[in-house]
Amino acid sequence: MALTHLLLLALASLTTPVIADVREYDFTVGWVNRNPDGQHERRVMGINGQWPIPTIHATVGDQVVVNLKNELGDRPCSLHFHGLYQNGTTHMDGVAQSTQCPIPANSSFTYSFNVTQPGTYWYHSHVDGQYPDGLRGPLIVHDPENPYADQFDEELVLTLSDWYHDEMPGLISSFLSVTNPTGAEPVPNSALMNDTQNLQISVEPNKTYFIRIVNMAAFAAQYFWIEGHSFRIIEVDGVYHKPQEADMIYATAAQRYGILLTTKNYTNENFAIVGSMDQDLFDAVPEGLNPNVTSYLVYDNAAALPNATLVDEFKPFDDVLLEPTDELALFEEPTLSYTIDMKMDNLADGVNYAFFNDITFVRPKVPTLYTVMTSGNLSTDPTVYGVNTHPLVLEHNQVIELVLNNHDPGKHPFHLHGHDFQVLARSDDDSGDWDPEALRNGSVTFPSTPMRRDTVLVRPNGHFVIRFRSDNPGVWLFHCHIEWHVDSGLILTFVEAPLQLQQKLAGKIPDDHYDACRAQGMPYKGNAAGNTVELLDTKGMNVSPGLLPGGFTPRGIVALTFSIVAGLLGIAVIVWYGLGEISSTEQKGEESKINALAKSSGVVEISGVNAAEVSPNAGHGHMRPMQTA
Numbered sequence: 001m002a003l004t005h006l007l008l009l010a011l012a013s014l015t016t017p018v019i020a021d022v023r024e025y026d027f028t029v030g031w032v033n034r035n036p037d038g039q040h041e042r043r044v045m046g047i048n049g050q051w052p053i054p055t056i057h058a059t060v061g062d063q064v065v066v067n068l069k070n071e072l073g074d075r076p077c078s079l080h081f082h083g084l085y086q087n088g089t090t091h092m093d094g095v096a097q098s099t100q101c102p103i104p105a106n107s108s109f110t111y112s113f114n115v116t117q118p119g120t121y122w123y124h125s126h127v128d129g130q131y132p133d134g135l136r137g138p139l140i141v142h143d144p145e146n147p148y149a150d151q152f153d154e155e156l157v158l159t160l161s162d163w164y165h166d167e168m169p170g171l172i173s174s175f176l177s178v179t180n181p182t183g184a185e186p187v188p189n190s191a192l193m194n195d196t197q198n199l200q201i202s203v204e205p206n207k208t209y210f211i212r213i214v215n216m217a218a219f220a221a222q223y224f225w226i227e228g229h230s231f232r233i234i235e236v237d238g239v240y241h242k243p244q245e246a247d248m249i250y251a252t253a254a255q256r257y258g259i260l261l262t263t264k265n266y267t268n269e270n271f272a273i274v275g276s277m278d279q280d281l282f283d284a285v286p287e288g289l290n291p292n293v294t295s296y297l298v299y300d301n302a303a304a305l306p307n308a309t310l311v312d313e314f315k316p317f318d319d320v321l322l323e324p325t326d327e328l329a330l331f332e333e334p335t336l337s338y339t340i341d342m343k344m345d346n347l348a349d350g351v352n353y354a355f356f357n358d359i360t361f362v363r364p365k366v367p368t369l370y371t372v373m374t375s376g377n378l379s380t381d382p383t384v385y386g387v388n389t390h391p392l393v394l395e396h397n398q399v400i401e402l403v404l405n406n407h408d409p410g411k412h413p414f415h416l417h418g419h420d421f422q423v424l425a426r427s428d429d430d431s432g433d434w435d436p437e438a439l440r441n442g443s444v445t446f447p448s449t450p451m452r453r454d455t456v457l458v459r460p461n462g463h464f465v466i467r468f469r470s471d472n473p474g475v476w477l478f479h480c481h482i483e484w485h486v487d488s489g490l491i492l493t494f495v496e497a498p499l500q501l502q503q504k505l506a507g508k509i510p511d512d513h514y515d516a517c518r519a520q521g522m523p524y525k526g527n528a529a530g531n532t533v534e535l536l537d538t539k540g541m542n543v544s545p546g547l548l549p550g551g552f553t554p555r556g557i558v559a560l561t562f563s564i565v566a567g568l569l570g571i572a573v574i575v576w577y578g579l580g581e582i583s584s585t586e587q588k589g590e591e592s593k594i595n596a597l598a599k600s601s602g603v604v605e606i607s608g609v610n611a612a613e614v615s616p617n618a619g620h621g622h623m624r625p626m627q628t629a
């Protein structure tokens, strides 16, 4: 009897692949002083007095619990676990004013979720453009069933980052300022590898290392290569792909690459590992900036550390060429295809903002998830979420296609929360908008097993086409992962399967989440404006500043600024101050006043303000409902 019991137990343990663990982390977020580039000491946001902050480790199937205490003193924080699907736990996604209220100073908050996907991820603050001040670190989900497990001996984690000597709040206010009408982003002071420079990585000959590379930058993509070595890419953004040989990769902010590096059988040389920030992203490269960071692959401690050799041309591997290991086929024709035209432009406060279909993101008063939970069957009406969250309500289990046309000369890495997506097409620079005609006449075909990841680059004045399945009810942002553009509004909100979400989460959002709102007097019920009675009445919601009178270009603003400085256009000064006062994001209405002022001054040319841009459904003008196949 006892024997059979034991036998059964033994059998059970053989057939149970993994025993789920609870990985519990107590994180006190506070300030520490560091000087990671050796040029400037500053305070950074650490955890438990540590910086770099700890790496979160888990195994597929584990439950991760993070007990967070905010000891930043004067500001809120939050943690987002980048790339994790949070399937069934969208309230743990960590996005202030989307899935929770920011965690106020001197309070605690618990994140708890199950990890269902293996791979290389990271975690970071998702409030007030805060993570570049240091609150970002790797999150690794180990995989007992890694299909490439027999091909490597050891694992290493290597982070890339850009680095600023100044703190974000000051940088953001000068970036989003009337004195920066072209929206020039602050340029980082240096590049880091593993939050330092000149890191020595000791390796043994004739071994294969699985290196998990995470770019945690605020802004800069990095070209990355290892002198004298090529490597095989096997993972991007947590998704295994069939091994492809590469000499160099291009990792945008928020992207991850898992590579297999086989060391030489014998050598007494050491090799430079180089990261080089993509300076095309910078409007102007400051004198003396070193965009490069070097580490060393050390085979022999006694040998010299070589200086990196300059390369003339960057020829990174094209990630779109990868094929996922699971061979997941191209999703069927979408039930919803949404075309996003993105651009940068100025609003009436003179500040340069970023737009998807003429909408720049402004946080709602009530976190969008809480609006879902308290709006009953009106949760399927985008109106309740407020125009400036740019809500797109998705039905459950549909194929969703996004076509993004970049009407900006910059590169942008776009990230979707709660999913990875198939990348069907991604154009070169300056190839203009996606032309659906090209599909019909057969000049473009989509790959049959498209590459999948959660963050993808769009090239200057180019486009991409991606698809995902709405199989994860939740509130998920889609946004550029350049932190400056998050601050200037390059975000939209997917409200995915809100009715199913209400059922799944009923009674499941812990009380400490609501406490965060209560402690700050933030509403957590009703529509975007906090109206719990008339859900379709969003009066009082947060909106962006009004439109700039037509004809006002950034160049015009610069010219005007100079005119003011020169004191030549007295009347323009009046217009200028008139404009400058309208900085509140609390309702428009000032628009007509600006137009009147502008008209009467005769300084600005009026060329027709597009009223459609502020209508609540403006964002839906580009939605192309499609026949279900």
Ligand SMILES: *[C@@H]1O[C@H](CO)[C@@H](O)[C@H](O)[C@H]1NC(C)=O
Pocket: 073, 074, 075, 105, 106
């Ligand atoms: C948090 O506590 C610290 C130390 O007790 C105090 O200086 C600070 O003002 C508090 N912050 C807030 C927002 O209450």
Ligand SMILES: *[C@@H]1O[C@H](CO)[C@@H](O)[C@H](O)[C@H]1NC(C)=O
Pocket: 020, 063, 088, 089, 113, 114
């Ligand atoms: C997480 O996994 C545990 C079992 O390991 C399960 O009891 C719990 O319901 C899961 N939570 C969610 C939100 O799926």
Ligand SMILES: *[C@@H]1O[C@H](CO)[C@@H](O)[C@H](O)[C@H]1NC(C)=O
Pocket: 052, 053, 054, 055, 156, 157, 158, 159, 194, 199, 201
């Ligand atoms: C990089 O830093 C992480 C911790 O942030 C550490 O776990 C890892 O070992 C470091 N990698 C190398 C190659 O030293």
Ligand SMILES: *[C@@H]1O[C@H](CO)[C@@H](O)[C@H](O)[C@H]1NC(C)=O
Pocket: 206, 265
């Ligand atoms: C390299 O390692 C492999 C096993 O991984 C072994 O078979 C081979 O002999 C080694 N070669 C040298 C030159 O050490």
Ligand SMILES: *[C@@H]1O[C@H](CO)[C@@H](O)[C@H](O)[C@H]1NC(C)=O
Pocket: 206, 263, 264, 265
């Ligand atoms: C290392 O040795 C293995 C077999 O021992 C051989 O297949 C491989 O080509 C060698 N690699 C290099 C870089 O010399």
Ligand SMILES: *[C@@H]1O[C@H](CO)[C@@H](O)[C@H](O)[C@H]1NC(C)=O
Pocket: 304, 305, 306, 307
């Ligand atoms: C690297 O460059 C520096 C300065 O350019 C030089 O002093 C040093 O000798 C070089 N090191 C090697 C190993 O060539």
Ligand SMILES: *[C@@H]1O[C@H](CO)[C@@H](O)[C@H](O)[C@H]1NC(C)=O
Pocket: 276, 289, 290, 291, 292, 309, 310, 311, 312
């Ligand atoms: C950084 O590296 C690139 C590529 O090798 C090179 O072109 C550039 O001159 C380097 N810049 C500095 C300041 O060393």
Ligand SMILES: *[C@@H]1O[C@H](CO)[C@@H](O)[C@H](O)[C@H]1NC(C)=O
Pocket: 376, 377
């Ligand atoms: C919405 O819900 C209410 C009750 O909560 C119900 O009376 C009404 O019929 C529902 N409307 C729709 C369109 O389902």
Ligand SMILES: *[C@@H]1O[C@H](CO)[C@@H](O)[C@H](O)[C@H]1NC(C)=O
Pocket: 435, 437, 438, 441, 442, 443
């Ligand atoms: C297909 O349409 C695209 C876009 O309209 C056009 O550029 C291309 O030349 C056409 N190709 C063929 C084979 O007709």
Ligand SMILES: *[C@@H]1O[C@H](CO)[C@@H](O)[C@H](O)[C@H]1NC(C)=O
Pocket: 085, 087, 418, 419, 471, 472
């Ligand atoms: C979420 O879980 C459901 C099953 O509960 C599954 O069908 C779906 O594919 C999952 N979605 C994601 C993105 O993990």
Ligand SMILES: [Cu+2]
Pocket: 411, 412, 413, 480, 481, 482, 485, 490
């Ligand atoms: Cu961007």
